[in-house]
Amino acid sequence: MTNTILSVDNIQLAVLDQGKGDPLLLVHGFPLDHSMWRFQIDALSTRYRVIAPDLRGFGKSDVTQGTVTMSRFADDLANVLDALKVSSAITYCGLSMGGYIGWEFFRRHRQRVSRMIMCDTRTAKDTAQVARGRLLMAARVCAEGPGFVPEAMFPKLFSKDSFRHRADIIEKTRNVILASPAEGIAAAQRGMAQREDVTQMLTSVDVPVLLLVGVHDVISPPAEMQHMANALPLATLKSVDHSGHLPPLENPDAVNKAIFSFLNPLLDG
Numbered sequence: 001m002t003n004t005i006l007s008v009d010n011i012q013l014a015v016l017d018q019g020k021g022d023p024l025l026l027v028h029g030f031p032l033d034h035s036m037w038r039f040q041i042d043a044l045s046t047r048y049r050v051i052a053p054d055l056r057g058f059g060k061s062d063v064t065q066g067t068v069t070m071s072r073f074a075d076d077l078a079n080v081l082d083a084l085k086v087s088s089a090i091t092y093c094g095l096s097m098g099g100y101i102g103w104e105f106f107r108r109h110r111q112r113v114s115r116m117i118m119c120d121t122r123t124a125k126d127t128a129q130v131a132r133g134r135l136l137m138a139a140r141v142c143a144e145g146p147g148f149v150p151e152a153m154f155p156k157l158f159s160k161d162s163f164r165h166r167a168d169i170i171e172k173t174r175n176v177i178l179a180s181p182a183e184g185i186a187a188a189q190r191g192m193a194q195r196e197d198v199t200q201m202l203t204s205v206d207v208p209v210l211l212l213v214g215v216h217d218v219i220s221p222p223a224e225m226q227h228m229a230n231a232l233p234l235a236t237l238k239s240v241d242h243s244g245h246l247p248p249l250e251n252p253d254a255v256n257k258a259i260f261s262f263l264n265p266l267l268d269g
């Protein structure tokens with residue numbers, strides 16, 4: 001395993017690069033870091049080159065003040081691939097905000113994408129109320145720090161099963177959020193608040209796409225992801241039991257199995 005700090009576009013980004021094989025880029029959700037994929041990294045890196053960055057403003061990566069748009073994050077990822085000398089097309093795997101960034105990545109760096117795995121994500125833009133809530137959180141986190149963020153978000157992140165039986169992942173997620181830089185959280189919230197609706201682009205996503213969704217996800221509900229599956233030319237939708245918005249943490253075995261059989265249906269993952 002290599003944990004490396006890459007200098008790209010005048011900032012430093014922390015990136016885990018593990019395994020050999022076709023490149024698989026894992027892009028975390030908000031307000032987390034690459035450790036969101038910890039149950040995937042060891043398993044998937046037995047067959048693939050797993051690249052899992054901390055996005056700008058999260059984990060050990062540098063923070064940018066102000067607003068970080070989904071396009072900015074997408075271009076950072078392309079710069080990371082350049083810095084790691086990844087020239088072959090990748091499988092892009094993103095969860096939620098990592099998925100919002102994925103649609104931009106596809107739009108801006110089409111030639112770099114051979115397949116996509118989109119977990120618990122959306123294509124719709126925010127309602128005015130949701131966008132306002134993001135700006136309020138951005139202002140509050142800058143004033144108070146991230147102490148209030150876990151309690152504000154947890155009811156929508158985890159399933160009831162996880163609250164009952166998975167204190168481990170809940171505590172680890174809490175610690176990741178509490179360690180996140182306030183300005184990084186704020187900048188991503190402002191960026192998500194101004195993202196466009198990209199539903200119309202789904203028909204042009206001409207690569208195989210695996211859509212994964214927790215059966216109890218209330219942020220990107222299964223019915224909404226079913227609409228995405230209907231619009232995408234080459235999509236497979238899989239529901240993940242016992243999960244809310246974070247199946248890679250809540251039901252990692254099911255997620256790993258689905259990813260292995262999508263990436264290589266001939267192998268029994």
Ligand code: MLT
Nearest residue numbers: 029030095096097098219
């Ligand atoms: C995420 O998991 O990345 C967030 O829930 C995305 C969002 O706030 O829309």
